[in-house]
Amino acid sequence: MTRHLLTATALAALLTAMPAAAQELRIGLGDDADILDPDQSRTFVGRIVYAGLCDKLVDLDADVNIIPMLATDWAYSDDGMQLVMNLREGVVFHDGTPFDADAVVANITRSMTLPESRRKSELSSVASITATGPLQVTFQLTAPDASLVAQLSDRAGMMISPTAAEASGADFGLNPVCSGPFKFVERIQQDRIVLEKFDDYYDADRIHIERVTYRPIPDTTVRLANLRSGELDIVERLAAPDVAAVSQDPALQLQEAVGLGYMGIYVNIDNGDRSQTPVGQDARVRQAFSLAVDREALNQVVFEGTARAGNQPFPPTSPWYNQDLPVQPRDIEAARALLAEAGQDRVALEIQHANTPVTAQMMQVIQAMVAEAGFDVTLRATEFATLLAEQTAGNFQFSRSDWSGRPDPDGNLHQFVTCEGGINDPKYCNPEVDRLLNEARAASDVAVRKDLYDQASVILNKDLPVIYLGHQTYIFALEQSVQGFEALPDGMIRLQDVTLSE
Known part of the structure; x- marks a missing residue:
């Protein structure tokens, strides 16, 4: 009798547990x-994990509007020099630490000062942040920054436990604690x-x-x-x-x-010894490479028409796209002429790329395309987190990588191409580009910002620190x-x- 009762009890417990499993x-x-620390990480899939692990101050909706998350509302001062955010009540981190104004101050300060932080350029307009109430913070800016709230919709706005961050330091990503x-x-x-x-x-x-x-x-x-x-x-x-x-x-x-982002090839221009190549040192060689690529063919062959051919950090459907710089058709003769002008006949080049079948196929097609113009390309496939580490270390000539994109145009440009950009792996530096992008950050008028981005795109289209290939779905x-x-x-x-x- 007892034996049957135990069996029935065990069976009931098993059936009860099944829905939970x-x-x-x-x-x-x-x-x-890569590392699960919002201040240090940079992979796309890391952000997918963060969507379950780490809430942000603000989020995006389906129409890419910025909506409340841990911040309930926000407003800029009339002169644009302050951003005030009110915070959600009743939030705690996974270790029980309360989420409040002090926690936000600790997070933003860490993003701005941690030696390993990649968020510094995203927050470069922030002079200081203070708790102006138990659930209110005020950002004091060095200049008006129309992009700041959008930056806080991603890793710069992800909140981690100050208690855990202080205890772990740069090793926080080994055991991340968020809210x-x-x-x-x-x-x-x-x-x-x-x-x-x-x-x-x-x-x-x-x-x-x-x-x-x-x-x-x-x-x-x-x-x-x-x-x-x-x-x-x-x-x-x-x-x-x-x-x-x-x-x-x-x-x-x-x-x-x-x-919202792009598929691109990053060019090592001044990041260590591997930048000392014709493609790194002469923009005409980079222009020749770009002209040898048929972007629409890439879309059809590799992506079966689901992607968009592109030559800028914004897709042609974006209001920020410079319509005066349309995607150029493939032109082998023009590419060869540019190489000759640069004193080159054939250029040997290594391109690293992620070890995924789609990316590998794309790079093999590009390899064949540019060979006709005079480029002898060797492909090096690697795991994606390793690829990013190699970019940071300067151990690349060309590096094929995607950027998932941000709702504000600043997020697709500033940190990649300004002299002190947090993920400017090419180490490209053009003071005029810095000036234009910094002014675009500070402008609140959309038309003014658009004109500044258009001017920057003309320079970048010539210098090509990033060779844009298209935009994926x-x-x-x-x-x-x-x-x-x-x-x-x-x-x-x-x-x-x-x-x-x-």
Whole structure:
């Protein structure tokens, strides 16, 4: 009798536990994230993880409008020299530290002063930040900055526990503590990042998943196979050739959104010894390379028409795009003439790129295209986080990388091409570009900002520290059981209101 009772009890407990176990969401990522510290990191997939782990002061909606998150409202002073933000009440970090004005001051100060911080250029207009109330902070600016609130919608605005940050220093990313809907459990490099639901989240009623596991799977074919086999629930950046098959699969669903950023090649201009090459030292050689690339063919061959050909940090559909600099058609004769003018016949060149099938295919097509103009290209595939580390160290000639984009045009330019830009890996420096982009930050009139960005784009189109190739669409494939997810132009996977049906 007792034996039967124990069996029935165990069975009941098992059945009770099953729905909870079913509420694990498994997400396939195109790369592995780098360090999980918002001040130090720079990978796209790291931002996807942060969407579950680290809330920001402000967020974006589907129309790329800035909306409240940890800040409930904000306003600039009449002269544009101060930004006042009021903060949400009742928020705590995962370690129990309260979120308040002092916490925001500590976060922004860390972003501005941590030696390893990559957020310094994003916050370069901030002279100081003070707590002007228990739940109010005031940014004092060195000059008006129309881009600042938009910067706070991403890593510069992600709030981490000051207690944990002080204890961990630059090693914070080994055990990140934030205030998002999920808290950190474990990370195994190149295998998985695991988060679990944070019960004290201020908006807990919108969180229905108990556990999230992010799995880096660079091979798009393997990523999709894992989705079809039931090992994953969502995959991001589905390869364009797989779109038709997924759309016809009744077990799967598709969502997509045109991205805010660009696909580009970064050129080592002054970052160590590897910049001492014809492509690094002569803009005419870079111009020749750019002219040898057929961007529309890349879109059709590699992305089956789902991307946009582009030659600027903004897509041609953006209001910030300079219409006076349209995408140039491929011109081999003009490219050869530029090489000859630069005193070059054939140019040997190594291009590093991420070890994903789509990127590898794209680079092989480019390799064949530019060979006709006189470029002998060697391709070096590497894991994406390693690629970024090599860029930072100057161990590259050309480096093929994407930027996911930001809602304000400043976010696609300033930190990459200003002399002291936080992620200016080419080490490009043109004082006139600095002047134009700094003035654009300070201007509040949209027409004035547009004119300044147009002027900068003319210079950058000539100097080419970044050779822009196009703009991708973010394509997600999901199991039909996943409900409530919405693809946004920033490509993030927000987990509020997402459910898994049985």
